[in-house]
Amino acid sequence: MRTSIRSSVRACVRCRVQAASLCHASSSSSSSSSSRPTSPPTNHYDFFPEALPDGPPPRGHFPIDQRALRREFLRLQAKAHPDLHPADLKARAEATSARINEAYKTLSNPLLRAQYLLSLRGVDVSNDETLRVEDPNLLMMVLEARETIEEAQDEAELEQPRAENDERIRASEAVLEDAFARDDIDAAKREAVKLRYWVNIKDSLDAWEKGKPVVLEH
Known part of the structure; x- marks a missing residue:
């Protein structure tokens, strides 16, 4: 009987030692994992x-x-x-x-975002003064937007132009979504140039003051 009791005690001690070892190993692994440095941002x-x-x-x-x-x-x-x-x-x-x-x-900022994504692909549209939109309909829309902003007498008159321009920006983002998804850099570049007009109009609308001349950067 005493031999049986001793054997049981020794077995219990061995179990406790093994459990403690496993717990320590798990704790060390967890500590090592939590202290592992994360990769620095690359973009x-x-x-x-x-x-x-x-x-x-x-x-x-x-x-x-x-x-x-x-x-x-x-x-x-x-x-x-x-x-x-x-x-x-x-x-x-x-x-x-x-x-x-x-x-x-x-x-x-959708424009800065588009320009940044293009820069990651080696394309600089933010400082390339040769990039222009030659679509006469678009240029006419830009001129009309400028006149509307300059002639407005109060903020209420700018509600509709602002809504229309916000929709143009959303449409441009959709085009850029498709272009980048297909990795079509030429299409993304063209749309980024066009988006520059809509964002400039937005900036002019946000900075509107009665009688203040409007300067739209191209």
Whole structure:
């Protein structure tokens, strides 16, 4: 009987030792996994994994959920604020904050977003002054929009022009969505140039003041 009891005790001790070893190994593995450094962002989309989980086109979409992007941006900036970091890490926090700001500014603006995506493909449409839209109908629409903004007497008169221009921007985003999905760089480039007109009109509408001349950049 005593031999049987001793055997049972030894078996129980062995089980406890094995369990403790497994627990320690699991804890070490978990600690190692949690402390493993994450890859640094390689493009603007990498800063916003929640709002933009699929990354840039063609895998991701060109249109962006602006509210989701804004929410994640504010959370990131709250964590990266230099005042929340010790003195020896403030410079790094400031650099990170600046990169987050630049990424958000670029992606939240459809024109800057299109230009950025094209720049990733080696195409610079933001500084190429030779890129112009020669469609006479489009140019006429731009001139009419300028006259409407300049002649408006109050904000109410700009409600319809603003709605019409917002629809043009949405339509342009749809064209860019298709172009980037097909990786059709020429089509994306042409539409980005056209979008530049609509965004300039939007900026003029947002900055409207009675009697203030309107300057639309081409």
